[in-house]
Amino acid sequence: MKNGRLILMCISLAIGTCGGPLLARLYYNNGGSRIWLTSFLATAGCPIILIPLSFLFLRRRLSNRNNDEANAEKTKIFLMKTPLFIASIVIGLLTGLVNYLYVYGLKLLPVSTSSLIIGAQLAFNAIFAYFMVKQKFTHFSINAVILLTIATGVLALHSDADRPANVSHREYVIGFIMTLVSAVLYAFLLPLVELTYKKARQEITFTLVLEMQMVMCVAASCFCVVGMLVNGDFKVIPREAREFKIGGAMFYYTLIVITGIIWQAAFLGHMGVVFCSSALASGVLISVLLPVTEVLAVVCFREKFQVEKGVSLLLSLWGFVSYFYGEFKSGKRILGSSQPLLETELPPLPVTDSVG
Template structure:
């Protein structure tokens, strides 16, 4: 069952990880200017989680009777998910700010550095073990992001100053670092909870986390008067008013798939695997950005992409080798145990 959930969550994560940046960029390309609104949309689809939770509840009730619990989350876990939600809301803003300033192909390459941050925080928070291959991957991803940093002027959008572009670059890097911290923090929360972690509990955790991230971004929208600007922006949107609202709705749905997939992979495997899946989808997002938005793909992006792919391959090869060695060790130990 856990393998099925892992596959399902990898699919959700893939849809959100590739579709989220593309639809966010679509909003900005055609006249959207509201960063807080974009960050709000990243978690604003949290009510969607009520549907699977309701289905899960009625399935439990059919087998366990009318006294079945509606929710499993206890106060300590609720507080933890709320705190992580606020951190996620801040991360949403950093990422949306970068998305407003950078082409998708560039921001995706920067986000690749998230794997390095996830690996580092996983080591500190959940004692993730490392091999020479994983260390090599971290170094290569870091160098890849550095190559982009040294050639920031090559893909700067027209009408955007160097200062704005650099701000977008470092905001996106900050988003990668912060979410690299959030993923292991979620795994640590799972480990520390005294209650058995079920998939229903994971969905509740995701809903509360998204709710508090949305509240954080709603405060930003109120201060920035984004709600008042939505009708005007819709009327001036390059694709038309109807498509403006469709972009907003689909953005919320696709980003919710990303967050549900991310924490679902943590539940089914680990935070590090969640980070790896996010990073390994980089080439897909790169290709889609070039195809749909005709973004430039110059030499430094090619070098950065090659280093990133080298890092991913190194990590996966190391994991496969480690798993094979571990399996052989277990088989040897089993053979050495004397029969009673």
């Protein structure tokens, strides 16, 4: 059961991580310019989480028909207690800030460049995971982190050779910095989520993970809505929709809805992989998907692919191979859980070893 859920989370992560940046670039390339709106879309698809939550609630009600106190606790609409609720709000607000920084950089950078910069998150993820959740490392995982960090440095050396025509040198540098800062902050958020799971004063179940995701996304969306109000986005959106270069207003609003759903898939994948495995595993998977996103960006938007990007890509792939080979050689499953989390609504899950 756990392996199947982990596979589903990985697929969700892959769809969202690859599709989200491409849809955002499609928006920007065809007349879209609202950064706060794009940030909002990164978490605005959270209402779809109500679908699995409703299903799991009905499942609990049907499987707990007795009126004893234990079953009454399980049949509550929401299982989250106050400390976890507050922690989810704080993480959600930080997520809103990360989303804003990321899409700000994405507006000024090619998707392929932005994706490679995000590769830096793995190095910081490893550092934060080591200090926050006592993540164990092997020589191979350390080698992977070093290679991925160098890959990002090589990318920075090519300066603004791939700078879009309508972006100045100063804007390009700002976009690079914004994207890098967002990568660092997000690398901090993943171990923070894992630490929250570990420190929670209640049993962490998949239902609870979905509830946390809902609260985080609502908090992040509210953060972005405030930015939209201050920036006047709601007044500009109807005009932007009418003037959208492809498909007009109908395509514009359809793109917004689909973008929100795709980003929500990425968020679910991030949270799910941390739940089923670890923060480092989630960070590695994000990095593994970078070459895919980069190739898709070059194919879809005909972005430039300079020598420096090729070197950076090769170093990234080398880092990925190093990490996975190290896990294979150590005889451990690549995505093993550092501390198994129990699931009350579903059958018991097998215990697995820690990552690295």
